[in-house]
Structure formats: structure tokens, C-alpha cells
Amino acid sequence: MGRPPCCDKVGVKKGPWTPEEDIVLVSYIQEHGPGNWRAVPTNTGLLRCSKSCRLRWTNYLRPGIRRGNFTEHEEKMIIHLQALLGNRWAAIASYLPQRTDNDIKNYWNTHLKKKLKKLHGSEGYCRDGLPSSAASDQISRGQWERKLQTDINMAKQALSDALSPEKSSDLTELKPCHGNTYAKPEGYASSTENIAKLLKGWMRKNPLKPASTNSGVTQQSYDNMVATGVTTDSANSSEGNDQRCSKPMCEGFESLFVFESFDSSNSDDFSQSMSTEASLSLQDETKPDFSPQLSLLEKWLFDDAANQGKYYQLSDITLDENPSLF
């Protein structure tokens, strides 16, 4: 007996999400909180499978995520964490709370892998830029363990370096492959921002109907959104734009969630932003506890870095101080 599909394949829409779909999804989550994805398509009328809804939310619509503009520091973090943890993107993303695993994965595949390849050349490195020696499963167990210990020490040191602000390692010398910066232009608008505008324009045009299902956004919830920062400026709203987010439209968007511009180099900004965020539905989001995600090794690195008072103050982002974060 095979595993049943996550949803009916028939009648399920695929491909890029439209602004309208985003609105519906955001509205629903705004009201019900994330989770129970199975029920989302049913309750919202979205012709998407639950998986797609979840992905859309976690990777784009969820408040607090930062897109594009990977900083040098983030790059280093990713590179070192990848070396340490391998392609465990979710684990890596847990160290960069503003980034999604998908984003990190894409960034790794499109940018960092190439960078490392250029930096190290092909010699001594296998695919994914990892030292080929790490994959030597022919060596004896004892050798392997010693090697592992060495690798751990190296990784620890590397992570230390990455966590240190004052140290600009050789990685800083990594230049974009061609003239461009890696990050998108400043004008790059996050999806949440896009949705913010959309919500404003759309909701005005479509007075929120309590809807037959519980999918509709109530006026109250709309008011909540306004209260939490959605401005009333509708000049750039998505009037008549029922296709994918066009650039001019996106560029004029404001933030639905009123986040300060995130900068991973400033954890205070982050905390601040997260506390703002706490007023939103994220507070209901059932995020896994942070600490259990940490393997012993990760925890050790975590603690070690914190003890050394290093730059990336993960310790600043604790459950106690930011209950909304996790």
C-alpha cells in the first residue's frame, strides 16, 4: 500500500503564488495562526496543497524573515556552519533566525559553492566544497575518529572566526563573481511587504466578508493589521494587478509587519523587531524549542562562542527574552 498523496493532485494549482493567494493565506494565518496546514486549503478555498501553503508561509510570508542581502557575516556563518553541519539547512537556518532554510540552501548552491570552488580550486575538495578528506570512509575507524576530532577543532576555530566581528577572514576577500553584489538592490521588497500593500488595496476593494468558511478575514483582523503597522497608504496598492507581483508594484510596498530593517550584524535590531513581531500571529506559531535542536556538538559550539563573548550573540536570542522567537 503506497503512501497517499499529501493532497488531491486533481484541481491543485501549482507554480508561483499570486498576490491574491498570498493575501488569502496571510489572512487565514493572521486569524488562525500557522499550523494545521491540512485544513488551510479547505478552509481558505485555496487550490493549493497543504504543503505548498506551509512552504509559502514559512519561506516568504512569515513575519521576521529577511530576504536577499546576505551580509558578509552571514556568508561566513553559512560557510562555516555548512562545513560543520553539512547540508543540514534547517539546522544552519536555526543559527540565522531571519533566514529560511530554503533561502540559505539556494544561496549556498548559487553563490557560496562557487565562491569556495574558486577560492580553493578543485583540488582537495569534493562536491559541495567540503574537504574531500572528510568523506574518506576508507580510513580506519581510529583514524576516522582522530580525523573527526581534528575536523571538529578546525570547524570550531572556523566558527569562532566567523563569529568574531573584528576578524575579517580570508573569506572577506571573496568577491562577487562578476561586478554584481550578491545581494539584491536595496529596493528589494520582501514578500511580507508586498502582501502588506496588497492587503490594504485588496481589502478595501473587497470588504472583508465573514465568508462562508472561516477563511475570510474579519474587519477586526484587518484593523489589527492596521494597528500593527499597516499604513493606510494605498497609492501603490495592487489595483487590477492579479498577476504575479510586478516590480513597480513590489517596490512601492510597505511593511505589513512593520519590521525594522533587519541587519544580522545587529542582534539588538533583531530582538527589537522580534518583539514587534510578537504582536502578530507569530506568537501562536508553534516553533520547536531551540535548544533541543542543538546537537551536543552544536550546543557546545554555541556555548563556547557565547562564553567567548563573540560577536554573534546567539545567547541574546533566548527563549526567555524572546519567547516569540521560537
Next chain:
DNA sequence: AAGAAAAACAACCGCAAACTA
């Protein structure tokens, strides 16, 4: 200016772990 190639990114797929009845 136009077409081709490369790069970037959004989204899908399948597997496996976690959860629930």
C-alpha cells in the same frame, strides 16, 4: 537590438520523522 547562455530564485517532490487515534 536580439538571441543565447548563465545565474538566481521560487516552488515541487519524495522521504522520513513526529504525531495521533
Next chain:
DNA sequence: ATAGTTTGCGGTTGTTTTTCT
């Protein structure tokens, strides 16, 4: 204890955008 269901994760693909010729 277990079968069924849901969710999370990582790999991969498809589409769009940008750069090059």
C-alpha cells in the same frame, strides 16, 4: 503497539531575470 496522517527537511527542477555575445 501500530497504522494512518501530518509536518519538516533536503534535493531537485522549472521559470524568470540578468548578462554576455
